[in-house]
Amino acid sequence: MTTRLSALGTVPVVSAIGVAVVGAAGRMGSTVCEAVEAADDLELVARVDAEDDVAGLAAVGASVGVDFTVPAAVEDNVHALLDAGLHAVVGTTGWTEESLGRVRDHVERLNAERSDGLGVVIAPNFALSAVLAMRFAAQAARYFESAEVVELHHPNKVDAPSGTALATARHIAGARRDAGRGDVPDATETQIDGARGAVVDGVHVHAVRLRGLVAHEEILLGNPGEQLTIRTDSFDRVSFMPGVLLAVREVARRPGLTVGLDQMLDL
Ligand SMILES: NC(=O)C1=CN([C@@H]2O[C@H](COP(=O)(O)OP(=O)(O)OC[C@H]3O[C@@H](n4cnc5c(N)ncnc54)[C@H](OP(=O)(O)O)[C@@H]3O)[C@@H](O)[C@H]2O)C=CC1
Ligand SMILES: O=C(O)C1=N[C@H](C(=O)O)C[C@H](O)C1
Numbered sequence: 001m002t003t004r005l006s007a008l009g010t011v012p013v014v015s016a017i018g019v020a021v022v023g024a025a026g027r028m029g030s031t032v033c034e035a036v037e038a039a040d041d042l043e044l045v046a047r048v049d050a051e052d053d054v055a056g057l058a059a060v061g062a063s064v065g066v067d068f069t070v071p072a073a074v075e076d077n078v079h080a081l082l083d084a085g086l087h088a089v090v091g092t093t094g095w096t097e098e099s100l101g102r103v104r105d106h107v108e109r110l111n112a113e114r115s116d117g118l119g120v121v122i123a124p125n126f127a128l129s130a131v132l133a134m135r136f137a138a139q140a141a142r143y144f145e146s147a148e149v150v151e152l153h154h155p156n157k158v159d160a161p162s163g164t165a166l167a168t169a170r171h172i173a174g175a176r177r178d179a180g181r182g183d184v185p186d187a188t189e190t191q192i193d194g195a196r197g198a199v200v201d202g203v204h205v206h207a208v209r210l211r212g213l214v215a216h217e218e219i220l221l222g223n224p225g226e227q228l229t230i231r232t233d234s235f236d237r238v239s240f241m242p243g244v245l246l247a248v249r250e251v252a253r254r255p256g257l258t259v260g261l262d263q264m265l266d267l
Helices: 029-038 071-083 095-110 128-141 163-178 237-253
Strands: 001-007 009-013 016-020 042-050 064-067 087-090 119-122 146-153 196-198 203-209 215-223 226-234 255-258
Touching: 016 029, 016 237, 029 042, 029 064, 029 163, 029 237, 042 237, 064 071, 064 237, 071 087, 071 095, 071 119, 095 119, 095 196, 095 255, 119 203, 119 237, 128 163, 128 215, 128 226, 128 237, 146 163, 163 196, 163 203, 163 215
Parallel strands: 016 042, 016 064, 064 087, 087 119, 119 255, 146 203
Antiparallel strands: 001 009, 146 215, 196 203, 215 226
């Protein structure tokens, strides 16, 4: 924090948070650049694309690196951002328990040597509607015999199932386990591989790729004679921006690894 003299005396002026966007030319990266540039308390100090080095980002004023790249690159990027002394906010998908564990170990190792801890926030989805849909699905799962997840995205998406659908299925599976629920009922013998989708922790997950879509998910829950459908729709990538900016503003206050935007909301 810096101070400045005014007619009212000395008043505190909070310095803008310097942000570097990794994957800046992509669909999400370019939207994040616009959102950061439009925020008074943030300053876009670097646009990082494939092949660019992140080692010098602190020297140009970056304190937070935001990564929206590709699953194949993201883990290396996060380790490099940490080694460069930056906090990291990450929306890129492709995480496993193992890769999350490596990031957790790395940030904790660095923080043991620092007075101000570095933070990493990794969230499969920064849209409020999706975060709430995941939470509601986990709350509802224990009450239903059947549960399936359908994710629907634009056809340029590189991965399937979506990171959001994987997280949703794992939350549902955890809630069912905690409630002592067994397998979902399913007597179907598939005639063609994949006809019943992927199975994530016992929950079927289906991926639709369709021109015109952005990012959507339906969680279908069924009991004899009744169904609950929970649906989230991101019609525009601006839907992810309030969550991304919240994480950028909060990450320095959360040393270590935080997984999921829900951890930063008062749900
Ligand atoms: N958590 C959330 O809320 C959301 C997450 N996502 C996730 O974000 C990721 C990106 O999605 P999207 O923006 O649609 O993808 P895009 O393909 O539009 O953008 C990815 C960008 O990353 C660049 N890139 C690739 N490798 C590197 C690297 N090593 N260093 C720097 N830049 C690199 C690509 O460059 P080039 O084309 O030159 O290779 C491209 O510009 C996906 O994993 C997606 O699932 C998406 C929406 C919301
Ligand atoms: O690639 C996308 O577009 C999205 N990716 C994330 C995911 O895989 O869950 C988040 C959102 O669904 C959009």
